Amino acid sequence: xxxxxxxxxxxxxxxxxxxxxxxxxxxxxxxxxxxxxxxxxxxxxxxxxxxxxxxxxxxxxxxxxxxxxxxxxxxxxxxxxxxxxxxxxxxxxxxxxxxxxxxxxxxxxxxxxxxxxxxxxxxxxxxxxxxxxxxxxxxxxxxxxxxxxxxxxxxxxxxxxxxxxxxxxxxxxxxxxxxxxxxxxxxxxxxxxxxxxxxxxxxxxxxxxxxxxxxxxxxxxxxxxxxxxxxxxxxxxxxxxxxxxxxxxxxxxxxxxxxxxxxxxxxxxxxxxxxxxxxxxxxxxxxxxxxxxxxxxxxxxxxxxxxxxxxxxxxxxxxxxxxxxxxxxxxxxxxxxxxxxxxxxxxxxxxxxxxxxxxxxxxxxxxxxxxxxxxxxxxxxxxxxxxxxxxxxxxxxxxxxxxxxxxxxxxxxxxxxxxxxxxxxxxxxxxxxxxxxxxxxxxxxxxxxxxxxxxxxxxxxxxxxxxxxxx
Numbered sequence: 001x002x003x004x005x006x007x008x009x010x011x012x013x014x015x016x017x018x019x020x021x022x023x024x025x026x027x028x029x030x031x032x033x034x035x036x037x038x039x040x041x042x043x044x045x046x047x048x049x050x051x052x053x054x055x056x057x058x059x060x061x062x063x064x065x066x067x068x069x070x071x072x073x074x075x076x077x078x079x080x081x082x083x084x085x086x087x088x089x090x091x092x093x094x095x096x097x098x099x100x101x102x103x104x105x106x107x108x109x110x111x112x113x114x115x116x117x118x119x120x121x122x123x124x125x126x127x128x129x130x131x132x133x134x135x136x137x138x139x140x141x142x143x144x145x146x147x148x149x150x151x152x153x154x155x156x157x158x159x160x161x162x163x164x165x166x167x168x169x170x171x172x173x174x175x176x177x178x179x180x181x182x183x184x185x186x187x188x189x190x191x192x193x194x195x196x197x198x199x200x201x202x203x204x205x206x207x208x209x210x211x212x213x214x215x216x217x218x219x220x221x222x223x224x225x226x227x228x229x230x231x232x233x234x235x236x237x238x239x240x241x242x243x244x245x246x247x248x249x250x251x252x253x254x255x256x257x258x259x260x261x262x263x264x265x266x267x268x269x270x271x272x273x274x275x276x277x278x279x280x281x282x283x284x285x286x287x288x289x290x291x292x293x294x295x296x297x298x299x300x301x302x303x304x305x306x307x308x309x310x311x312x313x314x315x316x317x318x319x320x321x322x323x324x325x326x327x328x329x330x331x332x333x334x335x336x337x338x339x340x341x342x343x344x345x346x347x348x349x350x351x352x353x354x355x356x357x358x359x360x361x362x363x364x365x366x367x368x369x370x371x372x373x374x375x376x377x378x379x380x381x382x383x384x385x386x387x388x389x390x391x392x393x394x395x396x397x398x399x400x401x402x403x404x405x406x407x408x409x410x411x412x413x414x415x416x417x418x419x420x421x422x423x424x425x426x427x428x429x430x431x432x433x434x435x436x437x438x439x440x441x442x443x444x445x446x447x448x449x450x451x452x453x454x455x456x457x458x459x460x461x462x463x464x465x466x467x468x469x470x471x
Contacts, residue, residue, distance in 0.1 A: 002034025011192025054193030135163030137216030140209030148174030247406035329381030405446025
């Protein structure tokens with residue numbers, strides 16, 4: 001049994017003032033694997049104080065110094081890749097191929113930030129003014145469980161590149177990953193207090209970061225409901241806030257697409273990260289007159305999508321992260337049935353041959369209307385909705401008829417047409433015939449999918465304010 005009894009404050013591993021023990025589980029077996037001792041408000045206050053004291057000196061470091069720190073952090077996280085991969089599989093249940101990608105991503109974002117910083121000019125001449133980008137101060141970074149290590153490193157990389165110091169509140173459900181990443185980052189040898197990592201509950205540590213006057217910036221990834229609460233809490237001190245929230249991403253399969261390629265890609269977009277992804281393409285929009293063809297292809301292709309043992313290389317959908325999340329997904333599957341959607345594949349209960357763990361049958365509903373709950377609300381599991389459209393004007397209207405706007409996908413053989421449609425989709429990213437990630441491009445959402453952007457130059461500048469000096 002794993003016992004994680006330390007947090008990281010002011011360059012040291014310390015025992016939390018908080019005494020609550022939070023149980024950790026292996027979602028593939030539903031059995032406990034250990035516990036983590038949670039930080040409380042006093043621990044958060046100590047971490048904020050450490051970051052505040054470190055900020056004046058760190059904010060004045062040179063670009064070259066920060067690049068060196070980021071590269072050392074990158075090397076340190078690379079060195080624990082195997083251990084981190086194993087932890088991602090054990091406590092999150094990611095299929096092995098996904099877990100390997102997630103561990104590498106955690107390291108890569110640090111090097112990506114170093115490369116962005118290398119080419120970034122903090123001062124530029126605009127008219128008669130010298131405009132300098134100045135770091136905001138202490139950043140509060142709050143990360144989710146569906147890619148905990150990656151978000152810790154990505155948010156921290158941008159904050160440090162900008163010259164901010166940080167207090168990180170990672171998900172308590174991802175304590176194994178946090179412990180490994182923290183140990184690696186410590187080995188990089190940054191000055192004490194520059195970053196602090198305190199694992200605690202959102203209603204204690206997260207809430208304090210959201211309202212404390214010494215926190216100048218909050219960067220949060222998670223649910224839209226929690227994001228709204230953070231925004232309200234930060235308003236009192238006018239914090240700068242970046243929110244990357246929920247999604248209900250459309251996948252537009254145009255009539256000119258090669259459906260034998262497009263349907264498998266659409267399924268992959270929907271079931272990525274076991275469906276526990278804010279960017280998952282959970283609404284598949286298809287031409288009305290080709291619905292029967294699409295349904296037949298889905299039935300044919302979904303047999304290749306295996307839910308099961310994350311250690312098995314044939315597995316593409318792992319378990320839900322917790323019993324609560326499993327119950328949530330089961331609830332939505334039942335809603336879909338009650339709403340009258342056609343259950344094309346999957347359904348309630350555990351997948352065939354599985355008797356334990358929080359696994360969901362990869363599920364596709366067809367003949368869904370965009371007003372059904374399963375089409376409008378974020379399920380955060382492997383549940384997809386097939387929605388038909390009469391023409392591309394209606395397809396665009398359906399794609400945009402959502403409170404969310406994080407990501408969208410277009411599958412087409414006509415590149416000019418796909419780009420023309422992309423220009424009218426309300427989403428922070430539109431992927432055309434690809435599922436690739438571009439780390440230099442901004443990432444974030446329209447509407448209730450968030451505020452602000454991460455990654456690349458946009459993500460760097462989210463931790464700074466411009467100052468104009470006229471002479």
